[in-house]
Amino acid sequence: MNSQEREKLNGRKIAILAMDGFEQSELFEPLEAMKAQGAICHIISLKSGEIKAWHEGNWGKTISVDRTLDEADANDYNALFIPGGVINPDKLRNEESALRFTKAFFGQKKPVASICHGPQVLISAKVVEGRKMTSYPSIRIDLENAGANFKDQEVVVDDGLVTSRSPEDLPAFIDKLIEEVAEGKHEEQHA
Amino acid sequence: MNSQEREKLNGRKIAILAMDGFEQSELFEPLEAMKAQGAICHIISLKSGEIKAWHEGNWGKTISVDRTLDEADANDYNALFIPGGVINPDKLRNEESALRFTKAFFGQKKPVASICHGPQVLISAKVVEGRKMTSYPSIRIDLENAGANFKDQEVVVDDGLVTSRSPEDLPAFIDKLIEEVAEGKHEEQHA
Numbered sequence: 001m002n003s004q005e006r007e008k009l010n011g012r013k014i015a016i017l018a019m020d021g022f023e024q025s026e027l028f029e030p031l032e033a034m035k036a037q038g039a040i041c042h043i044i045s046l047k048s049g050e051i052k053a054w055h056e057g058n059w060g061k062t063i064s065v066d067r068t069l070d071e072a073d074a075n076d077y078n079a080l081f082i083p084g085g086v087i088n089p090d091k092l093r094n095e096e097s098a099l100r101f102t103k104a105f106f107g108q109k110k111p112v113a114s115i116c117h118g119p120q121v122l123i124s125a126k127v128v129e130g131r132k133m134t135s136y137p138s139i140r141i142d143l144e145n146a147g148a149n150f151k152d153q154e155v156v157v158d159d160g161l162v163t164s165r166s167p168e169d170l171p172a173f174i175d176k177l178i179e180e181v182a183e184g185k186h187e188e189q190h191a
Numbered sequence: 192m193n194s195q196e197r198e199k200l201n202g203r204k205i206a207i208l209a210m211d212g213f214e215q216s217e218l219f220e221p222l223e224a225m226k227a228q229g230a231i232c233h234i235i236s237l238k239s240g241e242i243k244a245w246h247e248g249n250w251g252k253t254i255s256v257d258r259t260l261d262e263a264d265a266n267d268y269n270a271l272f273i274p275g276g277v278i279n280p281d282k283l284r285n286e287e288s289a290l291r292f293t294k295a296f297f298g299q300k301k302p303v304a305s306i307c308h309g310p311q312v313l314i315s316a317k318v319v320e321g322r323k324m325t326s327y328p329s330i331r332i333d334l335e336n337a338g339a340n341f342k343d344q345e346v347v348v349d350d351g352l353v354t355s356r357s358p359e360d361l362p363a364f365i366d367k368l369i370e371e372v373a374e375g376k377h378e379e380q381h382a
Contacts, residue, residue, distance in 0.1 A: 021277075059249075086212075086281050090308075094329040117281075124332055138285040141315055145336035 007038030008182045014041045015077040015105075017098060017121070021087025024053035024060040025167045026115050030081060033174045039181070042066035042077070046095055054085045069097040074104035079181040084116020084136060084166075093124035103127060107191035111180040113162040115173055119143060127191055132158035134165050160186030198229030199373040205232045206268040206296075208289060208312070212278025215244035215251040216358045217306050221272060224365045230372070233257040233268070237286055245276045260288040265295035270372040275307020275327060275357075284315035294318055298382035302375075304353035304368040306360065310334060318382055323349035325356050351377030 014034055018027055031041055045051050045065040053060035074080070080102065082089065092098040102125040105112050114122060119135040120142065122128050129147035134156045144150050154169040155162065155176045162180050164173035180186070205225055209218055222232055236242050236256040244251035265271070271293065273280065283289040293316040296303050305313060310326040311333070313319050320338035325347045335341050346355045346363040353371050355364035371377070 086278050090277050090329050120329075123336075124329070126332075138281050138311075138315070142333040142336065145314075145333065 008178055009034055010038035012039045012078040012181055013076060014039050014079050014081055014181065015044050015072065015074070015101075016041055016081045016083070017044050017092065017101065018051055018063075018083055019046050019088045019091040020052045021054045021085045021091065022051065022083045023085035023088070023116055023167060024055035025170060026083040026085065026118075027053065027063065028061070029170050030083070030113075030174050030177055033178065034081075034181070037178055037182075042072070044069060044072045044101070046091065046098065054087060069095070069101055072101060074101055074108060074110075077105070077110070078184070079111040079113070080105040081177065082112075082114040082118040082121050084114070084118045086117055089117045089120040093121045099125040103191050106189055109160070109185040109187060109189040111160040111162065111177075111183070111186060111189070113173070113177040113180065115164040115169065116166055119148075119163055131161055132156050133161065133163045135163060136166055159188035161189065199369055200225055201229035203230045203269045203372055204267060205230050205270050205272055205372065206235050206263065206265070206292075207232055207272045207274070208235050208283065208292065209242055209254075209274055210237050210279045210282040211243045212245045212276045212282065213242065213274045214276035214279070214307055214358060215246035216361060217274040217276065217309075218244065218254065219252070220361050221274070221304075221365050221368055224369065225272075225372070228369055228373075233263070235260060235263045235292070237282065237289065245278060260286070260292055263292060265292055265299060265301075268296070268301070269375070270302040270304070271296040272368065273303075273305040273309040273312050275305070275309045277308055280308045280311040284312045290316040294382050297380055300351070300376040300378060300380040302351040302353065302368075302371040302377065302380070304364070304371065306355040306364055307357055310339075310354055322352055323347050324352065324354045326354060327357055350379035352380065 050062040106127045116136045155172040241253040297318045307327045345360040
């Protein structure tokens, strides 16, 4: 078996959209897993420099931003990943640039994965209607009111859209995230 | 003018429902204003002991909890106030005890005031449909999807329900909060 066969995401470019307050494990664990499969991952944010994680009730590690939303183009990426945290998606969903960027992946039929409170961004981007999804329980009602078909499962896959509930679901989430990104475009994914 | 004429809320009992991560100014400023008008204010929370404010991007002051939700009864209070902060309402809306307590005030036709992200609790308590309201802009879509009639104004008053957008709106919010609580029950307020 050569290295290309082993690396499920060899050369795939992944946009990780995040802001201060992302849940530390929910960004770093998928990031490391995708890199281990050969993916090129870029941190995309509302600001340049670094963004800060949230970890066990306080600020945690930082990570460098690779592209601001002004510099980033969805056309350059094969997939989008939005981690959770309570503060992170609240900041992202309040900015049109983040919503346009997110919506573009759905329009381009590319895989999108999100966990915990990350799906709040998908509500604001108006891409959840009729989709099978899950999330952190506190925002379930918001997803349902937005027309999503909510499932209380560790991971829900719906034609290129991968969602999970919380850090406890990370192993199942990462498996499905890698599988869907490896498959490439999904014709049923839509804006 | 005697002291009773000066104190608009003389003897009124106000339940302030909050958890760690409440926006510091949004709890303390209305609290001080209501106490200055003669109100008796109780901090009601999911836990006993103290809860911590959020202030300028970090943890702030603490305040003592007067009653846990297990101990508190809406019948003992004249009005409910739920401050904002991003973390605070997310914790409250995830607990049935907080939603039952909140809904009871609407059922008892008592004034309810909330600011910033506080209305997330009202969405989860299912009391926003058809109500004129405002909130922090990031959750506007969630209020609209829940059936609220959203207004982008510094303060919105709808038959005993008082809402505002952010700490900048506190002066207008506090004026209307005190006015609505002073008026007492509102027949159009409903669960």
